[in-house]
Amino acid sequence: MSPTRDQILQTTASLLEKQGCHATGLNEIIRESSTPKGSLYYYFPEGKEQLVSEAVLQAGHTMADRIRAHLAGETPPAQAIYDFVLRIADNVEASSFAAGSPLTAVAMETATTSPRINAACRAAFDLLIAAFEDKLLASGLEAQRASNLAQFIIAAIEGGVILSRTMHSAEPLRVVARQLSAALAC
Amino acid sequence: MSPTRDQILQTTASLLEKQGCHATGLNEIIRESSTPKGSLYYYFPEGKEQLVSEAVLQAGHTMADRIRAHLAGETPPAQAIYDFVLRIADNVEASSFAAGSPLTAVAMETATTSPRINAACRAAFDLLIAAFEDKLLASGLEAQRASNLAQFIIAAIEGGVILSRTMHSAEPLRVVARQLSAALAC
DNA sequence: GTCTATATGCAGATAGAC
DNA sequence: GTCTATCTGCATATAGAC
Numbered sequence: 001m002s003p004t005r006d007q008i009l010q011t012t013a014s015l016l017e018k019q020g021c022h023a024t025g026l027n028e029i030i031r032e033s034s035t036p037k038g039s040l041y042y043y044f045p046e047g048k049e050q051l052v053s054e055a056v057l058q059a060g061h062t063m064a065d066r067i068r069a070h071l072a073g074e075t076p077p078a079q080a081i082y083d084f085v086l087r088i089a090d091n092v093e094a095s096s097f098a099a100g101s102p103l104t105a106v107a108m109e110t111a112t113t114s115p116r117i118n119a120a121c122r123a124a125f126d127l128l129i130a131a132f133e134d135k136l137l138a139s140g141l142e143a144q145r146a147s148n149l150a151q152f153i154i155a156a157i158e159g160g161v162i163l164s165r166t167m168h169s170a171e172p173l174r175v176v177a178r179q180l181s182a183a184l185a186c
Numbered sequence: 187m188s189p190t191r192d193q194i195l196q197t198t199a200s201l202l203e204k205q206g207c208h209a210t211g212l213n214e215i216i217r218e219s220s221t222p223k224g225s226l227y228y229y230f231p232e233g234k235e236q237l238v239s240e241a242v243l244q245a246g247h248t249m250a251d252r253i254r255a256h257l258a259g260e261t262p263p264a265q266a267i268y269d270f271v272l273r274i275a276d277n278v279e280a281s282s283f284a285a286g287s288p289l290t291a292v293a294m295e296t297a298t299t300s301p302r303i304n305a306a307c308r309a310a311f312d313l314l315i316a317a318f319e320d321k322l323l324a325s326g327l328e329a330q331r332a333s334n335l336a337q338f339i340i341a342a343i344e345g346g347v348i349l350s351r352t353m354h355s356a357e358p359l360r361v362v363a364r365q366l367s368a369a370l371a372c
Numbered sequence: 373g374t375c376t377a378t379a380t381g382c383a384g385a386t387a388g389a390c
Numbered sequence: 391g392t393c394t395a396t397c398t399g400c401a402t403a404t405a406g407a408c
């Protein structure tokens with residue numbers, strides 16, 4: 001794997017996170033990543049759609065890995081997820097509300113306007129949901145209930161990120177953390 | 187109120203809902219709204235930021251009114267909100283996943299890049315949260331708990347819309363409806 | 373209030389040298 | 391693999407007639 005290619009992907013993901021797909025220009029990506037301008041179309045010959053799709057999918061893998069790492073061990077799901085959401089709240093706050101969920105904006109912008117990017121977003125969300133689902137299954141939940149709860153968890157977290165970034169306050173995500181762990185307990 | 191001006195605002199909101207802020211061009215708005223091209227800068231002399239901000243805020247008022255209308259009456263919150271989220275699921279499905287939440291994409295795109303539009307998004311979310319909060323207060327909940335639950339409800343619904351639009355399936359929103367009403371019951 | 377024409381800039385993308 | 395130069399098109403915005 002080329003380090004230049006990887007640098008482009010990571011910078012792209014970070015800009016998508018901050019401002020979405022259409023607001024992110026290729027020139028901006030080159031500039032922010034301190035990457036040779038000639039490299040972009042060398043590594044991504046199919047252009048912006050390819051670049052964004054790969055960045056989204058890679059971000060999905062990274063996030064899923066982080067979720068799994070955080071949920072590993074014997075801590076009960078309600079507690080582990082509570083801690084995890086609080087960590088997201090801290091991270092969103094630490095970024096001055098410029099970061100948090102690299103998928104959301106892109107997913108909404110492209111749900112019905114770019115099949116290729118939509119497919120990448122879908123795959124990425126599936127990775128995240130599966131990460132929570134496996135933890136719930138491991139704790140003994142029945143399959144259907146684990147699947148439903150995993151979707152609900154992702155939805156609540158995504159919504160919490162939207163509110164926190166919009167309000168410029170970590171509070172909505174902290175509320176989500178508490179309510180979500182309460183919901184898991186019942 | 188001018189009908190032309192109102193037509194521009196409504197078309198803008200609908201395009202923002204489908205594809206976000208930066209993907210929505212002023213020419214596209216004129217075309218889709220069948221509105222005289224010369225009118226745009228006549229009614230919105232401060233340009234796109236003004237237009238988008240007003241469209242977002244108007245959408246917020248419309249949605250808050252709809253929430254209040256749906257929650258009016260003596261139906262307990264858990265049941266009323268369950269029905270309401272199912273209706274959103276139907277609407278998202280009926281739009282072929284092109285619509286659902288006119289705020290989300292714009293809010294994420296502009297949280298740290300346009301103070302003016304961000305302020306409009308914040309005000310719009312506050313209207314939605316207050317609509318749920320008032321229903322919960324009316325049903326006898328304590329103030330702090332009503333506020334927290336209202337935020338959680340909005341977060342879960344927003345997240346459900348994202349998942350449903352991305353997955354091209356109403357199922358995630360239906361899952362959110364069930365889990366949310368279960369969470370409210372406990 | 374609405375029109376046409378246009379200014380200006382940046383977007384994504386390509387070509388061909390090195 | 392990376393460079394520079396450049397093509398084409400559309401973006402927002404403005405000017406001035408009617």
